[in-house]
Amino acid sequence: MTRSDARPARRWRALLLSGLFTALVVLLSFGMGRYPIAPGEVMRILWQIVSGQFDVATASEAARVLYYIRLPRIILAALTGVALAGAGTLFQGMFRNPLVSPDVLGVSSGAALGAAIGILMPMGGTIQLWAFASGVAAVALTYGIARATRGQSVVMLVLAGMVVSAFFSAALSFLKYVADPYEQLPTIVFWLMGGFHRASWQAVGSLLLTVIPGAVLLLLTSWKLNILSLGDEEALSLGVNVRVLRPLLIAAATLMVAGAVSVTGTISWVGLVVPHIARMLAGADHDRSMPVAMLFGAGFMLLMDDLARSLTTAEIPVGILTSAIGAPFFGYLLITGRREAWR
Amino acid sequence: MAITAESVRFGYRGTEVIRGASFAVPEGAITCLLGRNGSGKTTLIRLVNGILRPQSGSIRIGDLDVLQSPRPAVARQVAFVPQEHQGVFPYGVEELVVMGRNPHLGLIARPGAADREAARAAMETVGIAHLAERDYMEISGGERQLVLIARALTQETPYLLMDEPTSHLDFTNQHAIMSIVRRITRERGVGVLVAMHDPNLALAFADRVIMLREGRVFRAGPAAEVMTPENLQTLYEMPIDVVGLPDGRRLILTEER
Numbered sequence: 001m002t003r004s005d006a007r008p009a010r011r012w013r014a015l016l017l018s019g020l021f022t023a024l025v026v027l028l029s030f031g032m033g034r035y036p037i038a039p040g041e042v043m044r045i046l047w048q049i050v051s052g053q054f055d056v057a058t059a060s061e062a063a064r065v066l067y068y069i070r071l072p073r074i075i076l077a078a079l080t081g082v083a084l085a086g087a088g089t090l091f092q093g094m095f096r097n098p099l100v101s102p103d104v105l106g107v108s109s110g111a112a113l114g115a116a117i118g119i120l121m122p123m124g125g126t127i128q129l130w131a132f133a134s135g136v137a138a139v140a141l142t143y144g145i146a147r148a149t150r151g152q153s154v155v156m157l158v159l160a161g162m163v164v165s166a167f168f169s170a171a172l173s174f175l176k177y178v179a180d181p182y183e184q185l186p187t188i189v190f191w192l193m194g195g196f197h198r199a200s201w202q203a204v205g206s207l208l209l210t211v212i213p214g215a216v217l218l219l220l221t222s223w224k225l226n227i228l229s230l231g232d233e234e235a236l237s238l239g240v241n242v243r244v245l246r247p248l249l250i251a252a253a254t255l256m257v258a259g260a261v262s263v264t265g266t267i268s269w270v271g272l273v274v275p276h277i278a279r280m281l282a283g284a285d286h287d288r289s290m291p292v293a294m295l296f297g298a299g300f301m302l303l304m305d306d307l308a309r310s311l312t313t314a315e316i317p318v319g320i321l322t323s324a325i326g327a328p329f330f331g332y333l334l335i336t337g338r339r340e341a342w343r
Numbered sequence: 344m345a346i347t348a349e350s351v352r353f354g355y356r357g358t359e360v361i362r363g364a365s366f367a368v369p370e371g372a373i374t375c376l377l378g379r380n381g382s383g384k385t386t387l388i389r390l391v392n393g394i395l396r397p398q399s400g401s402i403r404i405g406d407l408d409v410l411q412s413p414r415p416a417v418a419r420q421v422a423f424v425p426q427e428h429q430g431v432f433p434y435g436v437e438e439l440v441v442m443g444r445n446p447h448l449g450l451i452a453r454p455g456a457a458d459r460e461a462a463r464a465a466m467e468t469v470g471i472a473h474l475a476e477r478d479y480m481e482i483s484g485g486e487r488q489l490v491l492i493a494r495a496l497t498q499e500t501p502y503l504l505m506d507e508p509t510s511h512l513d514f515t516n517q518h519a520i521m522s523i524v525r526r527i528t529r530e531r532g533v534g535v536l537v538a539m540h541d542p543n544l545a546l547a548f549a550d551r552v553i554m555l556r557e558g559r560v561f562r563a564g565p566a567a568e569v570m571t572p573e574n575l576q577t578l579y580e581m582p583i584d585v586v587g588l589p590d591g592r593r594l595i596l597t598e599e600r
Contacts, residue, residue, distance in 0.1 A: 093432070096431040097431075098431075220450075220451040221450060221451060223452075223453045223454070224445075224450065226432075226434070226438070226442060227442050227445055229431060229432055230428065230430075230442070231429065233389075233394060233423075233425065234423070234425060234428065236392075236393075236394050236414060237392055237394070237418060237422065237423035237425075238418055238442060238443065238445045238446065238498070239414050239415040239417070239418025239419070239445050239446030239498075240414060240445060241413065241414045241415075245450075279432075283435075284432040284433050284434050284435075284438070285434065285435075285438055287453060
């Protein structure tokens, strides 16, 4: 076999590997938890749901646990993984920087402040709505500041993102300071730690609306991301309209991430680590690494949530786990990883 | 057909860099852009490429008005070879070369068999077909420059812009690269505008020369007519001799011995 055949083969191998991993984790997730359900039983109930035989009135307890609790939670975690890994891959490529995560333009700090506002102020609107709107507003502010500097380079965007993140974090600290320490402050702190315990079919519905269109756009344009990753001058010379494509992709990624973190709270490291793993599996070409990142991100997020709800009797906030496991795992990859990661 | 610029003016934040430049770059020839650091060579190339917009004046590539045309249309007329490519991702050589097909592909399209064939043909042309599966970051500086030229050829444009494409290369590679560029102009009729620092290299390879001084075209024309000691002395602001050898070659010398 010549090496020119190796690249497409590698693409399918990487997709297959991450697909198998995610499928395995999904099956595992259905059965695991405080109310264990045997794999055979899981299959039977899933078939009931898929074939339309599921009926609340007559359903068994296991079927109801699966339908109302596990299934929405699994979908939520998977979609969050897709959003974070997809946006991370996009931003690392677009900003030509291995240290970039989906938070780089301020979406997480924005969502956190919005959630705190939603918790503190009886102004109406759900916490989720406040978090989403504030996350999007933070990125819009970042983009506006970068535009106002007339800076041509993407460095301006990253710097503006730091400015906005710092400001929103300060505002969040202020809100924590003035919050009622017995009722509101714990709510804010737990929201910030992130978790999928807020999963419901309603949350899944809103996440489908924000994550799926963005994910589709990112997948469709993933080859163009290669060209964006060459830097503005070369991308323009190769006929990419950077000034249209870049804000379009940033908007898509922002909707995805804001949609996810407005339900789940802050979840760090996934959007930073998974794109690196995807590149190690699939290679540098974003056309290959983007789908692998999304698929693997879904499985990784789900596995973290499985651990979060089964390691101890009380649920551990998943944001703690993603950092506690993601950070050393990333260190391990840096030491043993192949050249495909970064140089 | 030619690239034609008329009374182009451009400045960065109040400092005028290009102060009314008019010139033409014909097809099928190498046009060398000479001038000192800060004379506006790079700016001029970026203006022709449509990456910068002049404050006044016009730039046309054949019938195409660069200022009024969408990016892909410009990129189908003119390709750009940077001084060097600062890669972040370890793309394979062929992966990088096939990116030259981008202006011919829509927003969600991927390169197909025909596009990869074009990339392979371009790699054959510059003699790097054997590097196709190598990692861009693993090959030598000279080979990297050939990859960037192959990528530009894959764009299949009638014009090529090069910004000091040889300034990072050793003596041998400088000549190898320029020989390949000359062959492309002869065989394919491509018009090349190349900014260059070494006047001897220009003397060896230029068909035409544009001398840029303080943002203005100071002299322009066939290399043989323009590359005189007087013009070079004014351009580089130092004493310069042009020596003719018996076999017809010429050499630019400075005072040092």
